[in-house]
Amino acid sequence: LQSANQLKNTFDFVAGETGTWKITKISPFIGEAMALAPFLNIVPTTDFNTISGKWTLRGQTSNLRYTTQEEKAAMDAVQAGLGRPEATMAALIPIKKSDEWWMLAQDQRRAIFADKSDHTKVGMHYLPGVARKLYHSRDIGEPFDFLTWFEYAPQHSDEFEELVGKLRKTEEWKYVTREFDIRLVRA
Template sequence: EVVHAVNSRLFSFCGGLAGDWMVTSIRAICGETLPDAERVQIHQGVSAAHEALSSGTKWCLRGVTSNDRYVTRPEKELLLAKQAPLGRATATHAALIPIRKSAPWWAMTQDERRAMFEEESHHIKIGMDYLPAIARRLHHCRDLESKEPFDFLTFFDFAPSDEPLFDRMLERLRSTREWSFVDREVDIRLKKV
């Protein structure tokens, strides 16, 4: 069944009155912002996604984890060797950054996007500098039937003392050519309740 195939890969991020994460800020980097919320609840799976529409929920963003699109084998080995998992006891701060890319990005071919992403913009090379302090999970939204407002939901967690490091990485990434294709980006900072 189609719905079950995707079940464990589906994540919903719901902003509202309830949730394990307290919202400390919501800031539009590019394009329209999202409504204010006090908490964010993260749900995994399909049934949870339906339950998520409880009272007080202002917005619900959904995405699925997927196979890699751009990493080469050597890059993948380096990432696996250096990255940390989400949910470390010390990682009490987090960022949820939903991102949409423009039509010209999606009109490119796979090899053109890879060249822009890494050879031109060094996304992986930059990101690698911040492992293992920053842990991450990437969710894709484009292939879901629910009309999602973003193409990606990016989620990161880290120790409070590593937040300045995280901000430095964002400055570097946001000044790349890859980011000139980002047409909506909202930066949501969270603190574990």
């Protein structure tokens, strides 16, 4: 009998008929969104396909790329973890960046992300209300480069949308070629 082995740091976001999160809305932002489904499950990826659905997106947790020691310490001091009982709302925002972005050197990307766009500084303002987790998908043959995941209480949902709006006006977002919005509530 074969048993399933978990793939390190890798997670499947499975949209389908069952799941721990109920999808309330899927909307396109840049390019096409994925199809609407009633629920979403986030499960560790195994080498043995157990869960299937209408669609699946895969991502991996990874090391930091652009965060300085000082920024990391500042975030660690205030950020909240996932799974807070009061954080009954969530957002999944898959994002793809252009070839132009990926052709840049590390220091050029950091300059756009931080110096020109203030991504972390803008985001810090919304901690600890919004909890976050970043998944990387670019190197595993996925349609998106990142799956970004956020959890928050209903009283922070307007602030969350404000944050998304602010980031989308930054220089960094000029390099985004595909992005769509999923909003969810705990099932």
